[in-house]
Amino acid sequence: MKWVTYDAGSGRRTGLLDRETVRGLRAGVTLLSLLESDALAEAGDTARRAPDEVRPLGDVRLLAPLPRPPSVRDGLCFLDHLRGCYRALGRGEQLHPVWSRIPAFYFTNAASVVGPHDDVPIAPGSRMFDLELEVGAVIGRGGSDLSPATAERHIVGYTLFNDWTARDHQLSDLALGLGMGKSKDSALTLGPALVTVDELEDHRKDGRLAIGLSAAVNGTQLTHGSLDRMDWSFGELLAYVSRGVELSPGDVLGSGTLPGGCLLEHVDTPDLESFPRWLRPGDVVTLSGQGLGETRQTVVAGTGVLPLPTGF
Numbered sequence: 218m219k220w221v222t223y224d225a226g227s228g229r230r231t232g233l234l235d236r237e238t239v240r241g242l243r244a245g246v247t248l249l250s251l252l253e254s255d256a257l258a259e260a261g262d263t264a265r266r267a268p269d270e271v272r273p274l275g276d277v278r279l280l281a282p283l284p285r286p287p288s289v290r291d292g293l294c295f296l297d298h299l300r301g302c303y304r305a306l307g308r309g310e311q312l313h314p315v316w317s318r319i320p321a322f323y324f325t326n327a328a329s330v331v332g333p334h335d336d337v338p339i340a341p342g343s344r345m346f347d348l349e350l351e352v353g354a355v356i357g358r359g360g361s362d363l364s365p366a367t368a369e370r371h372i373v374g375y376t377l378f379n380d381w382t383a384r385d386h387q388l389s390d391l392a393l394g395l396g397m398g399k400s401k402d403s404a405l406t407l408g409p410a411l412v413t414v415d416e417l418e419d420h421r422k423d424g425r426l427a428i429g430l431s432a433a434v435n436g437t438q439l440t441h442g443s444l445d446r447m448d449w450s451f452g453e454l455l456a457y458v459s460r461g462v463e464l465s466p467g468d469v470l471g472s473g474t475l476p477g478g479c480l481l482e483h484v485d486t487p488d489l490e491s492f493p494r495w496l497r498p499g500d501v502v503t504l505s506g507q508g509l510g511e512t513r514q515t516v517v518a519g520t521g522v523l524p525l526p527t528g529f
Contacts, residue, residue, distance in 0.1 A: 218261045219410040219510075220248055220374075222284060223277040225270075229284070232272075233264035234410055239277055240268035248282055248411060252357055252373065252466035257413075280332040282376055282411040283355065283467055289330070289405065290458060291351070291380055291471035293321040294449040298474040301482035305489075320449035320457050322470070323397045325380070325405060333377070333408030333512035339496065339519035340403035342529065343383035345489060346496040346516070350432040350478030350504050352444055353378035354451050355411055356468040361459050368455035371464065374413040375426075377504050377512050378471045379406035384481055384489065389529075403519070407469065409510045417508050425450060429507040432478050435500055440477030444506075447472060 219234040223241070231248050232241035242264055251257045293299060296317075300310040331337060339346045357373025380401065387400035420428050422445055431441035454470060476482070484492045496502070500516045522529070 218257070218413045219416065220257075220282055220413070221410045222248055222280040222282050223272075224280060225272050225277045229280065230270075232268070233261060234274070235265075237274045239272045239274055240264040241270040241272060243269040249286070249467045252355075255358075255466075257357070257373065278332070279334060279409050281330045281407040282409075283407060283469065284330055284332075286327050286330065286355075286469045287465045287467050289325045289327045289469045289471070290322045291325050291401075291473065292449065292454045293473040294447040294451075294454060295473050295476050296448045297476035298478065298482065301476060302479075305481050305484040307487065317448075320454045322454065322458060323401075325397070325401050325471075327469075329403060329405050331404050331406050331514075333406060333510075334514060335406075336515050336517045337381060337404045337406070337502075338517050339498070340381070340383035340386060340399070341519050342522040343385055343519070344495065345384035345492070347382045347384050347480045348432065348434070348478075348496065348502050348504075349380035349382055349474040350430060350440065351378040351380055351474055352376070352428065352430065352472045352506065352509070353407055353469045354455075354472070356464050356466055356470070359463060359465050361461065361463045363456045363459040363464075365450075365453045365456040367452070368459070369450070369452040371455060372414060372451060373466075374411045375417065375428075375509060376407050376411050376469075377409070377506050377509050378469070379502070379504055379512060379514075380471060380474065381405065382479070384495070406504075406512055406514065408512055412509055420508060428509065430475050430478075431505045432475075433503045433505075434480075434494070434496070436503075439480070439483070440475060442475045442477070444472065444475075446476075
């Protein structure tokens with residue numbers, strides 16, 4: 218099943234994507250409520266047999282499938298992405314051994330989720346705005362202290378995930394040593410649909426999902442690759458995240474960025490700010506994934522900054 222959240226002019230609705238139509242459920246039903254009540258399969262039967270409405274896909278505005286998840290954690294499961302970032306920052310490519318002992322993740326802003334075709338404002342004050350090509354795994358069944366061998370059974374489906382990042386703000390965050398803050402706070406794309414795991418089984422290879430992924434800016438491909446190249450699997454990431462922690466239906470976990478899937482990895486100048494490819498108003502960013510669909514968004518100007526009395 219491919220679940221979407223959409224607006225056809227009368228408010229937010231939940232529906233099943235059926236080729237070029239959306240088969241909507243009754244008003245008030247949300248994808249999160251279906252996950253929390255373990256009613257997704259039953260709702261799918263209802264949408265197919267007796268939908269509350271049927272709309273042409275072209276007549277609706279697709280929103281993020283989960284406009285406000287309970288939580289969003291972003292992993293860093295592609296270590297070659299980190300090596301590429303280190304290289305651009307002049308730090309070499311040697312990683313500390315801890316990166317191979319535990320899968321890194323951080324909490325990001327669940328209130329900043331935007332839809333797959335929404336405009337994305339540049340983070341206030343940023344001159345080094347970037348995209349990140351990822352896949353988000355959505356928890357369908359809660360649990361804690363999960364086993365790496367079985368944790369993926371708690372995933373109900375997947376969606377494209379764009380972790381928009383202000384790289385100049387990130388440098389300040391890193392200097393503080395407390396993790397990601399304002400650099401990751403402005404926007405997070407999910408969509409266009411929540412694709413359930415059964416829809417993607419044809420892409421499974423040696424136990425992992427070998428989903429082809431790509432990113433483009435203004436029609437020029439930035440990178441392409443496959444999800445199965447993760448150094449840490451989703452099962453391993455979920456097992457680590459869930460240690461002593463109860464995961465909830467609707468929680469989202471990002472895969473981390475596909476190698477080459479951000480502009481920072483393509484920086485070719487020692488002066489980061491002078492790099493000419495940082496995102497600017499009018500740029501169009503497209504993410505694509507086999508079986509997952511496509512996000513296509515225009516970058517627009519952000520708001521101004523009200524400076525702090527003694528700083529930025």
